[in-house]
Amino acid sequence: MATDHTVPLYEDLSLTLSETGTGRPALVLHGGGGRTTVAGITAHLSRTRRTFTPVHPGWDGTHRPPWLTGIDDLALAYLHFLHDHGLRDVLVVGSSLGGWTAAEMAVRDTAGVISGLVLINAVGVHVDNEPIRDISALDARGIAEYAWHDAQRFSPAPADVPADELARRQANMATLRVLAGTPSMYDPKLRHRLGRVQPPTLLLWGESDRIVTPAYGAAYAEAFADGRLDVIPRAGHLPHIEQPAATFAALDSYLAETNA
Structure with a gap:
């Protein structure tokens, strides 16, 4: 069962996180939709x-x-968390914005605590x-048209979304704009640095994503020293939600092949 912790990190920042399972450590980083969007990944790992x-920090009412003010700040915060808690041999999995954060962590990981890296439809380059x-x-329906393979299934009618949930989403998007920039959503220096990342890196990509296309994912993968792209059919920006079986099969295959 997952347990929530508030972990002091800096004088003015504590991390809110859940911890579940036993064994080698894994860090799962969510995208703009918040932690619920990666719940399936957490459960699987x-x-x-x-x-x-x-x-x-700044999502779902947490303090930022x-x-x-940047993804580099977020990446360093998570590296400091790993160091502070003596975590090594860490698999880092990130979705969308979380994938960008994972990549920024990897280029700063001079201590070699990250042993495996999985980016799922990541932005950042x-x-x-x-x-x-x-x-x-765009409103939620407009975003769904670009984000999902089956937009009709995953785009609820506006009347079905409670007011407090709409307020939460709006606050999260405001934080995203602060950290990631709008409309850039990338670090112009990151792609040039990825060749120095040593752990084998898997990029999982929904074939129907129109926020960042599979061609974007292919270029991202090529920038790593040891990167590969696996495309998930009939999935968009969150393939672990639309096609969990295929996504987790690709993830497990990568882990078995690399011992990451």
Whole structure:
């Protein structure tokens, strides 16, 4: 069973995270939709691993100090968490914005605590002729058209979303804009640094994603020293939700092949 912790990190910042399972450690990082969007990944990994799933500071009402204004700040915060708790041989899995954060962690991991890296439809790099879709001006239904393979299934009618849930989503998006920039959603330096990342890296991509396309994912994978792209059919930006069986089969195959 998952347990929630509030972990002091800096004088003005504590992390809110869940911990579940036993074994080698894994860190699961969510995207703009919040921690609930990666619940399936956490559940899958916790069968065999001690799995930590934080809420990014500023999401879901958590505190974000004024100085924490970029994904680089977030990446360093999570590296400091791993160091502070003596966690090594860590698998880091990130979805969307969480994938960008994972990549920024990997290029800063001079102590070699990360042993495996999985990016799921990650943003974070610039690719010529494959721009990241700017969703800042879209409503939930508009975002769904770009994010899901089956938009009708995963796009609830606005009347079905309670007011408090709409307020939560709006606050999360405001935090995303602060940390990731709008509409950029990338670090212009990151792609040039990825070649120094040593752990084998898997990029999992929904074939129908129109926020960041599979061609964008292919360019991302090529930037790593040891990166590969696996495309998940009939899935969009969150393949672990639309096609969990295929997504987790690809993840498990990577873990078995690399011992990450």
